[in-house]
Amino acid sequence: MTLPRRSTPHTRLSWNSLGGWQDAALAINARPASRLRHLQIECHVIALSAAYIDACSSAALLRSVKDLLTSGDFRHPCRGRRADAPHTPLIVAINNRLQRLEPSTPEEAP
Secondary structure: OOOOEEEEOOOEEEEOHHHHHHHHHHHHOOOOOOHHHHHHHHHHHHHOOOOHHOOOOOHHHHHHHHHHHHHHHOOOOOOOOOOOOOOHHHHHHHHHHHHOOOOOOOOOOO
């Protein structure tokens, strides 16, 4: 499945896969702290859609993106402010995709 190339507003970065999104996120994250960088981080999270997550078949990449969305400068807001955050549906989509890729095996009875 080929997904359209997306661009992150307020940057010259574009990507067409979850791996490309992560590479762009790391490039933004490496920039010096500024108001523009904060805006770029926010726009980059908003630009990611669940379709890119659903198209990913790498559990390691999904976990890496989830870590990025839950820590550091890309982290989702603290409890009580997450309902409308763009991170929330992305983290849910990642968890769902991981569940489909790595179905849990029933524990064996002793």
